[in-house]
Amino acid sequence: xxxxxxxxxxxxxxxxxxxxxxxxxxxxxxxxxxxxxxxxxxxxxxxxxxxxxxxxxxxxxxxxxxxxxxxxxxxxxxxxxxxxxxxxxxxxxxxxxxxxxxxxxxxxxxxxxxxxxxxxxxxxxxxxxxxxxxxxxxxxxxxxxxxxxxxxxxxxxxxxxxxxxxxxxxxxxxxxxxxxxxxxxxxxxxxxxxxxxxxxxxxxxxxxxxxxxxxxxxxxxxxxxxxxxxxxxxxxxxxxxxxxxxxxxxxxxxxxxxxxxxxxxxxxxxxxxxxxxxxxxxxxxxxxxxxxxxxxxxxxxxxxxxxxxxxxxxxxxxxxxxxxxx
Amino acid sequence: xxxxxxxxxxxxxxxxxxxxxxxxxxxxxxxxxxxxxxxxxxxxxxxxxxxxxxxxxxxxxxxxxxxxxxxxxxxxxxxxxxxxxxxxxxxxxxxxxxxxxxxxxxxxxxxxxxxxxxxxxxxxxxxxxxxxxxxxxxxxxxxxxxxxxxxxxxxxxxxxxxxxxxxxxxxxxxxxxxxxxxxxxxxxxxxxxxxxxxxxxxxxxxxxxxxxxxxxxxxxxxxxxxxxxxxxxxxxxxxxxxxxxxxxxxxxxxxxxxxxxxxxxxxxxxxxxxxxxxxxxxxxxxxxxxxxxxxxxxxxxxxxxxxxxxxxxxxxxxxxxxxxxxxxxxxxxxxxxxxxxxxxxxxxxxxxxxxxxxxxxxxxxxxxxxxxxxxxxxxxxxxxxxxxxxxxxxxxxxxxxxxxxxxxxxxxxxxxxxxxxxxxxxxxxxxxxxxxxxx
Numbered sequence: 001x002x003x004x005x006x007x008x009x010x011x012x013x014x015x016x017x018x019x020x021x022x023x024x025x026x027x028x029x030x031x032x033x034x035x036x037x038x039x040x041x042x043x044x045x046x047x048x049x050x051x052x053x054x055x056x057x058x059x060x061x062x063x064x065x066x067x068x069x070x071x072x073x074x075x076x077x078x079x080x081x082x083x084x085x086x087x088x089x090x091x092x093x094x095x096x097x098x099x100x101x102x103x104x105x106x107x108x109x110x111x112x113x114x115x116x117x118x119x120x121x122x123x124x125x126x127x128x129x130x131x132x133x134x135x136x137x138x139x140x141x142x143x144x145x146x147x148x149x150x151x152x153x154x155x156x157x158x159x160x161x162x163x164x165x166x167x168x169x170x171x172x173x174x175x176x177x178x179x180x181x182x183x184x185x186x187x188x189x190x191x192x193x194x195x196x197x198x199x200x201x202x203x204x205x206x207x208x209x210x211x212x213x214x215x216x217x218x219x220x221x222x223x224x225x226x227x228x229x230x231x232x233x234x235x236x237x238x239x240x241x242x243x244x245x246x247x248x249x250x251x252x253x254x255x256x257x258x259x260x261x262x263x264x265x266x267x268x269x270x271x272x273x274x275x276x277x278x279x280x281x282x283x284x285x286x287x288x289x290x291x292x293x294x295x296x297x298x299x300x301x302x303x304x305x306x307x308x309x310x311x312x313x314x315x316x317x318x319x320x321x322x323x324x325x326x
Numbered sequence: 327x328x329x330x331x332x333x334x335x336x337x338x339x340x341x342x343x344x345x346x347x348x349x350x351x352x353x354x355x356x357x358x359x360x361x362x363x364x365x366x367x368x369x370x371x372x373x374x375x376x377x378x379x380x381x382x383x384x385x386x387x388x389x390x391x392x393x394x395x396x397x398x399x400x401x402x403x404x405x406x407x408x409x410x411x412x413x414x415x416x417x418x419x420x421x422x423x424x425x426x427x428x429x430x431x432x433x434x435x436x437x438x439x440x441x442x443x444x445x446x447x448x449x450x451x452x453x454x455x456x457x458x459x460x461x462x463x464x465x466x467x468x469x470x471x472x473x474x475x476x477x478x479x480x481x482x483x484x485x486x487x488x489x490x491x492x493x494x495x496x497x498x499x500x501x502x503x504x505x506x507x508x509x510x511x512x513x514x515x516x517x518x519x520x521x522x523x524x525x526x527x528x529x530x531x532x533x534x535x536x537x538x539x540x541x542x543x544x545x546x547x548x549x550x551x552x553x554x555x556x557x558x559x560x561x562x563x564x565x566x567x568x569x570x571x572x573x574x575x576x577x578x579x580x581x582x583x584x585x586x587x588x589x590x591x592x593x594x595x596x597x598x599x600x601x602x603x604x605x606x607x608x609x610x611x612x613x614x615x616x617x618x619x620x621x622x623x624x625x626x627x628x629x630x631x632x633x634x635x636x637x638x639x640x641x642x643x644x645x646x647x648x649x650x651x652x653x654x655x656x657x658x659x660x661x662x663x664x665x666x667x668x669x670x671x672x673x674x675x676x677x678x679x680x681x682x683x684x685x686x687x688x689x690x691x692x693x694x695x696x697x698x699x700x701x702x703x704x705x706x707x708x709x710x711x712x713x714x715x716x717x718x719x720x721x722x723x724x725x726x727x728x729x730x731x732x733x734x735x736x737x738x739x740x741x742x743x744x745x746x747x748x749x750x751x752x753x754x755x756x757x758x759x760x761x762x763x764x765x
Contacts (some may be wrong), residue, residue: 016748085649108651109524110605129653184535210532280375 001316004123006112008134008192016196020142021165022148023305023312029066030308039319040069040196043100045309048115049091049126050106051077055303056126060103060135061312069100069318085113089159091118095123100320104128122317130182136278139309141196143298144169144233146305147274170197174191175227176218177203177259178237178286179248184296185278186237190218203227205259207248208239224259228268236261236274236287251283274298338754341371345379345715347705349682355384357711359570360754364707365558374422377759379534379715381594382748385685387419387712389692389701391511392565392637393662395421395452397443398436399428404642404732406443406452409662412640412731414449414757415745416662417714418426420693420701425457426487434476441478448765449757452616455699456480458499458510461489461591467499474506481697488494489547500560507697509587512551514572517696519543524653526599526614527605533603536652539614541569548572552579552586563695564588566639568613570623577632587695589637590624592668593659593737597621601737606736607648607655611641619699627688629678635691638665642733660736663729666716667743673745674718689714700753718745730763 001018002010011019029035045064049057057073064071074090087106094102101122102111116123127133147171150164158289173307174193180186184198193200200218202209212221221227228234239259241252249255256262261275266288269275275287283289292299340357347353347365354369355362395409406423415423423440425431431440437454444452458471460466462485473480483503490496490512499510520543525531527538548564554573555562567573567588579586593611598618601609609615627633641658648655661668669688674681679687693702703709721742726734750758758765 060716086646086649088649106651108653110653111651113605114651130537187533187535211527212529213531215529215532242742 004112004116004289005134005313005317006116006123006193007132008137008188008195010134011192011195012321013195013197016138016141016169017166019138019309019312019316020145023142023308024165024315026311027308033117036066036068038068039062039315040067043069043318044071044072044098045069045101045103045314046074046094046099048074048102048104048189050111051127053105053127057106059303059306060126060310062307063314063324066307067314068310069314087114089120091115095119101314124313124317127184129184132188133184134188135306135313136185136194136251136314137192137309139302139306140189140235140276140278140308141169141192143276143293143302144172144174144274147298148172148232148272159246168194168196171197172232173197173201173230174229174233174235175201175203176237177224177261178234178305179208179239179243180204180213180237181208182236182240194218201227203259205249205255208243224270225265228264228265229270231269232273233276234261234269234273238280238282239286241282241285256285260286260288261291263290266291270322276302278302330759334342335381337368339371339374339753340377340754340756341369341374342377342379342384342713342715345382345384347384347500348685349680355520355705355713357713357751357754361711362705362707362709362713374400375714377590377749381410382715382717383681384705385681386532386689386702386713387699387703387714387750388417388688389667389696389751390418390421390638390640390662390665391563391635391692392486393421393423393640394426394658395423396427396642402437402644406440407447408448408730408732409640410449410452410663411763412446412566412660412729414750414752414763415730415747415761416664416668417666417716417750418450418662419551419714419750420453420698420750421662422453422455422482422696424484425455426462430457430461431455432460432462433535434469434478437473437478437480438476449763450752451698451701452479453482453696454480455486455511456483457645458483458485458490459495464488464490464492464495464518467495467502467537470499470503470508471506474508479648481506482511482563482670484565486511486513489513489515489517494551497554497558497734500555501558501563509561509563509695509697511565512547513565514544514547514551516546521689524610525602528599528617530599530602532699534605536602537750541616544569544613545571545575549575550716552584556582556584559585561585562587566591566594566613567624567627567633568594568616568620570620573623573627573632576627580632587634588632589635589692590628590633592636592661592665592672593623595628596622596668597737601651603655605652607650607652608659608735608739610652610655610657611659612657612660612748625672625676625678628673629683634695635687636665636669637692638662640731642731643735644733644748648735658735660726660729660731660733662701664724664738664743666734666747667745670718670745671743711751714747716745720744720746722746
């Protein structure tokens, strides 16, 4: 595996399958009375979050702690970062304090890449601007594999069942719907899912579709209803209502009518198909409440899987550091 | 690389021996009292200081239509002294200093200050560019006439950094400067199409998650301005053309006989947007780096005259403005000290231009467009002694740490480029000898 995890494109198919298999193994830790492994004991993981995100930050924090790492949370509020300290100076401070891994979320695309030039530890991108969010894509892939190929919770009727170890997502048809243009979740998923052999289609109004989408490893369409009929997975992306003022779409109502997943659209899906959402959701905009709460929805499972997948990433990236220690 | 060495000490008397005149053969050039006294083979010049120019190309002193000297206000990035020193080392004898200083050069007072600072430094002739609008706000015309009449004799006016977006204001500006043979130089960027834009809108930007700067935002303004210039019969100059579509529009406008001129930067002749891959802001510039197809179209256009000249858009920035995440970084690249070498690589080594063609595009035409007296003249007896000697041999990596500019933001850092400027003469006095400044 690469030294850093900045883009889902950094992962080969073997890397990705290894992460998913490791996550499946680590999920067994959950069932134990003491939910902890000593693998990263003595290592320091810093959560450097320049954007508000309790969900992702606590997910990484839980993952690191279950591997016995020391976790330090640097949030943009309430630290020298809020006083306008540069990214470089923050990096040098962390470096001076001794950091083995930095998990960074930042509003500017490319900030994690820049960070790799200033710290000697590993850098994990927890979401940078509109660029990528690779661990989100990994937990999404894990969830798809669990539900559609393995014999996971909720029962996956689509696959042969049994142990999905060693497998990717070959032939699974995934449709990603929403503000693709501004979505780091979409970018990472398109790359990772196609690496794992899935057939990806992105659906959006033309204004929210990148002009260069034809160079991406996926299909694209403006027609949601047509795509739903042939999807094994539909992933809804949150759409920001502020986009309306920049003329991306005329009104929330029109967006919901044309691109929202409501109950009647959900009925178009094949029987085994699942509905996903990275969260946080705008209930009533891109996804109706009854869809979010239906049995097809994996939204809650995605959050749980987030911890185990992030444990797998930390384990594989940092676990070797303590190997051979007395 | 041969070096030009000075032998004996003459004052105001120089003999440049054995240079290859761009567009001609080897010759000696005798400089006396600020002018070229004689050009020919094996000249006699008793008492003159001798510069051995064997193997060197002699060009008329280069003229830059587009430079940011940053003074007044941003002396942390560059001063008139350091910027013009850099210019001389790049082979320039005249530079146009853009108006986006602090305070903005929108009055006779500020342009005269910049002009005087240039005189004092003495490296090149500084031609201040006057802002088109007060404060560069795009709302009200600045006192263009006062700037034209000032000691700075401003003839080129530009809001560069910003587009004169209001079509009525652009029309008025084009008309108004006709009274004193001025020219409006437009930074073509439709602001509404480029809000928050970071990189050329295309495959690279979409993959990197950087907001796109569509080519149409440049082309739409150029098309509009060409039509306006034609309608009021005024001169329009287009700054830093960066797209193939802009080239098409310029070709069309020129075919109509309209008084439109255009410049291209060295970096747009060589670099493409995929360099942004690692998010290093040294490659962040406005207008942005574009695609291979755009680079090829720009080279072709410079060769066939659709684009008239090369202008550096030298944009120095302090380290802290470039050592950040991409979105927070300032736009711009230094360029004075590398321009001729980049043009050598992009246009001469590719066979698109010979050295006579380079002289036309880096000296003669910029001087004509800027209405700069005494520069851009052919190297013949009687012409002012503005001469650049360039060694085309060899290749060395660019090292910004060795640059005279105060700033280090060169996108060519570490890139091997051909050639080197050996000497620069400003009105018969060398500012650069042996590749080093003389003062």
